[in-house]
Amino acid sequence: MRPVGSKYVLEEPLGRGATGTVWRSQVRDTGESVAIKVLKEELASDPDIVMRFLRERSVLVRLTHPHIVKVRDLVVEGDLLALVMDLVDGPDLYRYLRENGPFSPVGTALLTAAVADALATSHADGVVHRDLKPANVLLATVTGADGSPQMHPMLTDFGIARLADSPGVTRTHEFVGTPAYIAPESAQGLPQTSAVDVYGAGILMYELLTGHAPFRGESAIEVLHQHLSEEPRRPSTVPEPLWTVIERCLRKKPDERPSAENLARALRVVAAGVGVHATPAAAEAALGVAALLGPDPEPATVPDQQLVPPDAADPTQVLSQQSPRSYDPNAATSVLSAGDGTRVMPPMPDGSPQSAQPQGPHPWESQLNAARHRAEQTEVQYLDPNQDPLRRRPRRQPQPGPSAAQQQAYAQPQQQPPAHQQPRYQQPPPQQQQPRYQQPQPQRYEPQRPPPEPAPRREPRRRSANPVKIPGLGCLKGCMTVILVLVVIFLLAWYVGPLQDWFNTGKGLWDSVTGWVSSAWHWVSTINNATNGGGPGGQ
Structure with a gap:
């Protein structure tokens, strides 16, 4: 505290x-x-x-x-x-609008009518608010005649704009008020009257209906330009009588705007004629609301406005003849005596180095000439083929070889000392140090005919295993080979083996195989018995 x-x-x-x-x-x-x-x-x-x-x-x-x-x-x-x-216990209109959304046309008309009543009272006392916006309207809650809570708008911050209009503040802000709600005459620095508050009331009604101001932009300069040159667009949800009031309040000329008292009266007529329960007579009166929006014959002016005409200037003050020690740097501009006029430098002689050097063109003139040359169109003319850089190929000069003395030094064999006189660690012979970075030689470009292209070399033709290029022929060859081998095996088995006999006799496969096995076993047993029986008899 x-x-x-x-x-x-x-x-x-x-x-x-x-x-x-x-x-x-x-x-x-x-x-x-x-x-x-x-x-x-x-x-x-x-x-x-x-x-x-x-x-x-x-x-x-x-x-x-x-x-x-x-x-x-x-x-x-x-x-x-x-x-x-x-102290007003309640939010301001800006916060309420952001939290609850736009107002209805009837609610907008009634709330702005109450604000217009407050402006009419202040204008009658010679006080102009000059900063009317939703943030300066507080919403108090009062009890109505039927006992229900009602919204009660209250206008605040009277006199703050007067403080902001002081010379120490207007140097940085250049105008008084918020850019989104400022009147065109305030932005231009013209005399301000009570019409600036009526213009702010029109911006206030537009924002209550749509949720945003009619003129918006990325910078304050852009918003001020719209206030001066553009007209607001009518939203589709605004009734015609209410838009007539808003359009009249947002006129660019102050004398075409209604007074605050007429504005409050017209808004109450509009609220009675655009509602759901409006009578035909009230609706007809709302359509003729333009007749009620008369301008203020004697608008309240903002006192102490420093409007200096362009040709007005304070006369130069002459200081008294005092000692130099009493000089005040913050005092008015002093006038020098007649003897202390501006001195002229003596003329330069003709042979001076400054006069001998001609003065070149101004840098701006050089830039303008360069821009003018760049803007000229390209001229089409004949070009000699020898001057065309694209038709000439660069020819590099060969690097210079070693001189005759260097060649002779390399040709003579060096005499080696005896073995006992040679050092243990021999140093390599000094080589001529070449510069690390050689300066490139100037290249000469001479026209040169392209050498004839050599004939293409014919390679020996290889015999391909697959002279006919057929897709999938490799896999087909393998399949055909396997089929051929199977056919050969079947033919051999048919003509050499017992398959033909088995087929002719009509025996089954099991009978034929068992018969063939028993015959083979009998043949082997016979040979074995003959070998064993003939052995003892022969002895």
Whole structure:
């Protein structure tokens, strides 16, 4: 907790904006909760800003309306400048719009009508807000006549734009307000009136209906250009009477916009005529809403606007004749005496080196000439074949060989000393050191005829095992060979073996095989008996 002045204590921050931070605070004596906006140090450290705001304190304190957050007090303490306001327990319109989505046409008309009532009261007191946007509209919750909670918009940050309009701040921002909600005359630096708030009300209605501002871009300059030159597009969900009001508020000329009082009256007529339960008379009145959007005959102007005409200038001040020690660098520009005029250098002699050297063309002139030459079209003309670099082949000159002295030195045999006089470790003969990087010789390009191409060499023709190239012939050869071998085996077995006899006799395969085996066994037994019986009889 931090004390502010002698009456208030800061408790916790509620939000932070471009001009300062809002704190939930408490009054020491009564314990009542209030909101204190502590402005930034660059605003509070400027004495001109503090004096300007102190002069407007009485205007802001007496500014009272049900839809305006009342300013209670102004605290100036050292480098701290703070506004003490009523505490509104509720979100701002920007946060509510991002969390709940766009409003209906009736809700947009009624909410903006309440804001227009607050603007009409402030304009009557000569106060122009100049920074109307959803973030500066707080939504308080009040109890209606039927006991149900109702949304109650309240406009805040009156007088903050006046602080931002000080010379120390406009040097960096160049305009007052947010780029998405700024009026064209504010962007151009023209005189500002209460019509800038009506323009902000038109942007506010467009954003409540669509969820975004009508003019958007990647930079503030692009958004300001759209404010000055482009017209907003009508969304398909906006009724015609309500779009008539928005279009009239977003006129580029301030004198074509309605006053805040007429705007509030027209919006209530539109809300009664575009709803579901609208009567035919209310709908017809909403279609003729353009007749209610009359301009303000006496718009409230922004005081202390520093609008300097182009031909206006302060006269040069002449300092008094004082000693050089009393010179002030921050004082006005002084005028030199007649004897201290500008001195002219003596002319240079004709034989000087500077006069002898002609001055070359300016660098910009050289760049322009080069660009002009690049932009010229290519001329088509005859080219001599001898000058065509593509038809000539480079010819490299042969590297120079060793000189005659080097050849003679290499030809003479070196005399070797005797073996006992030779060192143990002999060093190799010194070689002539060649430069590591040789300078390339200039190449001469001479026209040269291409040498005749040699006749192609005929190779001996090999006899192929497969002279006829038939796909799959290798596999076919193997199959045919196997079939031929099987046929030969079958023929041999038919004519040499007992297959023919077996087939003729009609015996089965088992009978033929058993008969053939028994015959063979009988033949072998006969030979064996004959050999054994003949042995003893022969002895």
